[in-house]
Amino acid sequence: MVRVVILGQGYVASIFASGLEKIKAGKLEPYGVPLADELPIKIKDIEIVGSYDVDASKVGKDLYEVVKAYDPEAPESLRGITVRKGIHLRSLKNLPIEAVGLEDEMSLKDAIEHLVNEWKELRAEVFINVCTTEAFVPFESREELEKAIEEDNRDRLTATQVYAYAIAQYAKEVGGAAFVNAIPTLIANDPVFVELAKDSNMVIFGDDGATGATPFTADVLSHLAQRNRYVLDIAQFNIGGNNDFLALTDKERNKSKEFTKSSIVKDLLGYDAPHYIKPTGFLEPLGDKKFIAMHIEYVSFNGAHDELVITGRINDSPALAGLLVDLARLGKIALDKKAYGTVYEVNAFYMKNPGPKEKGNIPRIIAHEKMRMWAGLEPKWL
């Protein structure tokens, strides 16, 4: 059994909840879940025990009602969980959503205590963070982080940072908890949080779930690197109509995204080929099924110039939601292994920006094998 708490009940979390219940009921194949039936912890062992959001129209609602807005075929088995009020700290700024948060009524310190108490009651084990992409600044020292909380410095902190801090508190008190950070805010890549996790029986997976065009780009670049083709330039566009794309029209949020994605080029090619890789725009009718376009130009043998163009329509939320089904279970496995801090073997496959900070990207196919071995599975091809 894995007891999961969701932080941010938006598109991804709703598809996660809906698909999970359908698979558990035997109504859906576990497509899009990399380890499907292979792990000792089965998909049917995952139980969602709590859900938090800061959208006024969701807080207090039944989970089934919220999920149904995203997936008309949401199963009734989602009934019975009430979406609770979380922390926002500007995370919905400039979005057409009315935000409510615990911090509207109390200090951050009190909000943290409030959350820890709720989680004890829920006996939460794994926390999945799928908040809206935030503009953030990493922390430079434990002191700075603790001071910001102590002084209720709401301009310095983001929701994700406060959640991570609260989970560390909780993990320390109850003896262990895992935090899956599926958004770009640096947590597994912030040494301050990794140290805090080690001291608090906490496992962090992160940062930024590896979905969409980027892991695919990674494999394309690995393909070229292994043939020693020299990449001249890379352009990658993507445009979508979900809230995540709307949020990224905000320049500062977009910046955090850009930072993450660019590191793959140098990591995989060994040189920093000129590239333009960033979310490009918002176009409402595309909905959750984004349009991606990529152009790569490279030099082959004898000076020949080749070109590849990749386009596609990709459902954004299901891609990440499927990974979360693994990450919830791997979080529990890591707790069983007492692998406190962060776990590069997991991050390298599942995250765009795999922590810890000093580690980079490796080809995903290699990462996949290493992750399997970490999880106690046979490698598939090695």
Added chain:
Amino acid sequence: MVRVVILGQGYVASIFASGLEKIKAGKLEPYGVPLADELPIKIKDIEIVGSYDVDASKVGKDLYEVVKAYDPEAPESLRGITVRKGIHLRSLKNLPIEAVGLEDEMSLKDAIEHLVNEWKELRAEVFINVCTTEAFVPFESREELEKAIEEDNRDRLTATQVYAYAIAQYAKEVGGAAFVNAIPTLIANDPVFVELAKDSNMVIFGDDGATGATPFTADVLSHLAQRNRYVLDIAQFNIGGNNDFLALTDKERNKSKEFTKSSIVKDLLGYDAPHYIKPTGFLEPLGDKKFIAMHIEYVSFNGAHDELVITGRINDSPALAGLLVDLARLGKIALDKKAYGTVYEVNAFYMKNPGPKEKGNIPRIIAHEKMRMWAGLEPKWL
């Protein structure tokens, strides 16, 4: 030093010769050569000592003149080698080329003896077969093969099969030789030839050099398989204007190509997703820079349907020629290791249809690491 003999001085062999000499002269980066400077045998150690063809307009010409028709910037250092007369056996049938072959003047048995004698004189070590794609039938027994040669059965044999047989004779007599079969004719996948090689101090690499859209498709399929996405269908087109595409307008030749390429789907996905993968047409103005188009549809988490479209312009001949720069050196290394028969570790990365017959395709990125280890190099990511 690796002493190389080319069989089939067409586009690929000419780009190979031209690029090789430019790299040796320090005028070109070794882009497109996967192992570039990493092998103990360096690129400058490769020496082309002989070249065979059956195009009446090439036989007897200086190598430089022949190569220049394909690469106007061919270096003068190619001068001094005369293209010799080889074996054709219908390999130019239906192509607008006048064919001449040793078999026009003598029996196949005598032709083989003639070739073996020439190779002794050239002190050949590695033979690179880049003949035109042939329609062929694999052999079922050593006896059948030997009988066909004995009885001068020109309808049963192809040029590649006769060359492979002749090289086995030669390897047996001189104590070792390697045969790189870069075309679809099954040699490394024909147990008769692999057995013959083991008995004759011969190394076979094959079959069908892994270039063009197929290895890329392989990596795309691996990418999807590792995320457990369920592939609904795959369509892959390619159209080009070089002689290889012209030859493939011949239905029987096309069949050999089709056979090779389709095996990757089942090998990599684990199920035989419906697919249409074959060379599609000939369009002269495209020249050696073919146009490829691929469409893949798959199911992601929660039943979502995604689509990928990949198009590109890819120089056909340089892609294969770059691999040959490695294969020539790996052939010599295999001889030093006495790895007679065929070498799956090499074939799995460099060949579309990696022999021996009982082995299938694995993800190329994994194959790349295994090949490095076989060659005594550090793996790059493992």
Added chain:
Amino acid sequence: MVRVVILGQGYVASIFASGLEKIKAGKLEPYGVPLADELPIKIKDIEIVGSYDVDASKVGKDLYEVVKAYDPEAPESLRGITVRKGIHLRSLKNLPIEAVGLEDEMSLKDAIEHLVNEWKELRAEVFINVCTTEAFVPFESREELEKAIEEDNRDRLTATQVYAYAIAQYAKEVGGAAFVNAIPTLIANDPVFVELAKDSNMVIFGDDGATGATPFTADVLSHLAQRNRYVLDIAQFNIGGNNDFLALTDKERNKSKEFTKSSIVKDLLGYDAPHYIKPTGFLEPLGDKKFIAMHIEYVSFNGAHDELVITGRINDSPALAGLLVDLARLGKIALDKKAYGTVYEVNAFYMKNPGPKEKGNIPRIIAHEKMRMWAGLEPKWL
């Protein structure tokens, strides 16, 4: 009122019937119908009065049941028409369908008489031919056509040719009828049939409904021609999973398709740019939504080389079905005008291979305006 008889109750005819009834019931916008509400004859004036097929599993069934297999949302208003037995003459050869036809029980001459009598009873006005693509040979003289019918020469004739002949008989007897030939068999381009039509109060529209990639290619070529860009080459692939694509895997049928489509290049560019334009393959899971890919290379000012790649997923049957909603009404208008023979103004916009034979393709946007004027509408932009 327009009384319509369908010949070939397959995918296109079923979508036509289903969409038509939904529009008439006010449940669907007339998207995909070029002239929508603009014609004096309204969409609600179209009435399907008869339907013919030769698939044993359809003949004798209610139209609603047949249509429902193609469109699960087919409206109940289709009930009440029974699919009748038509003529097959090899039109289902090599397809996995059991064929039944009037000619199984009687001579072609008797079958024609039988049909004419049924049509009199139905008071048919416009016949829409959407049979499976056939391999055919045009007729060279009226005598040859009449002799083939007289002598019951089933190898010389196709279903479409027999239908066209029968409709001419019918039109002569009742004073007028229109034949919309939406498949590649040359009827509007066969002078024998055009002459026959003129003598028989018959209107022919044809040949081969202008849907799919071809009219779009036509507009792309017009775009380039009007800027005097010099087209170097054109490749166009398409692959689908409906019966039409399955039928085209038959080499001879494919040839009729290829013939039609190629003429646009020379007609629109003024020179015959090298091209490869033909249906490429069958891939069942694509269903009716085919995948198209097109590559065009051209020379711009100062010798610059540009490239365009167009890919898409296009629903095959609705595209043609939408045109039929206009063609049925234009057929009636042509009858009112006594425009016997064939009408280039209509064909030039709606047909891939617009008859009569001596006329070629013109840019579709121009054709659209001319067609409007012929139909008594204001041009839209002129």
Added chain:
Amino acid sequence: MVRVVILGQGYVASIFASGLEKIKAGKLEPYGVPLADELPIKIKDIEIVGSYDVDASKVGKDLYEVVKAYDPEAPESLRGITVRKGIHLRSLKNLPIEAVGLEDEMSLKDAIEHLVNEWKELRAEVFINVCTTEAFVPFESREELEKAIEEDNRDRLTATQVYAYAIAQYAKEVGGAAFVNAIPTLIANDPVFVELAKDSNMVIFGDDGATGATPFTADVLSHLAQRNRYVLDIAQFNIGGNNDFLALTDKERNKSKEFTKSSIVKDLLGYDAPHYIKPTGFLEPLGDKKFIAMHIEYVSFNGAHDELVITGRINDSPALAGLLVDLARLGKIALDKKAYGTVYEVNAFYMKNPGPKEKGNIPRIIAHEKMRMWAGLEPKWL
């Protein structure tokens, strides 16, 4: 003879000059010039008599030297013209270029007088404006424009506006001159300038030369509109590596571009389908050959959803340069016709944002025919 003065000797103007001279010398086909040999004024009649720029590294240089930096095969016949100092007014702001302008040494009023005197000496007839894209504000009244010049208000005016004003002065004095505005600044769409032109014997063509993805998008939209397909959304990206793309990374300049391009959607479809159409980014290695990507989704008959994706590599500068070869000649023809003010027939085909203001976009293929008729040519298809 047409005596041409270039304003802005950048990429486009240099390709224009180079290609023009090659065609005049019979060394190049007039590909990319829509009317090629059809006009009564021939290409060889065009003479470049002056060139202006504000890049310190170009001013005072021989035209041949400047052009050669863009086209290594520039013909020697370009020698003999010295690039003169023009007006900048922030047009190079934020670009890595040192700007020099007449206004550095004198008032705008004096600069205008200086230019008019130079032009008299050059006997200029047609002025081609290909300055860098500017951020601008249109004028609301003649008074406001005249006051801005009188008061030397450098913040209110852009280079293009000052040039247009100066040319009006010149045209009034010498009896006629034409101004081809190939950049987005509204001139043909600013009623103040059109009125000024009518009063001054001046012809204006504009605004923003119709090249790149936009006119192609226009034809695609016309294609869909004429079949009554309902467009759900349109995304169009383009990324390039020339100075124009670098300039557009500046947010304000980009806005002027965006304004222009969006109008086509409503003009051609009749409704404002959601769209995202704007230059997307700068990627230096792409150079002048930009990468474009477009995605269009629409509803066809019976509610079917289709998708088109268009990608391409297009040389930016030659596309516009080829149009300028026509526009220079049409400018002279308009002067001969005394068509003072602006000429919609010309603008509708050659311009993205065809003036006058009250007129919109029409399908380019129709516009092409109307333009031919205006120029005294036979229509091609009507």
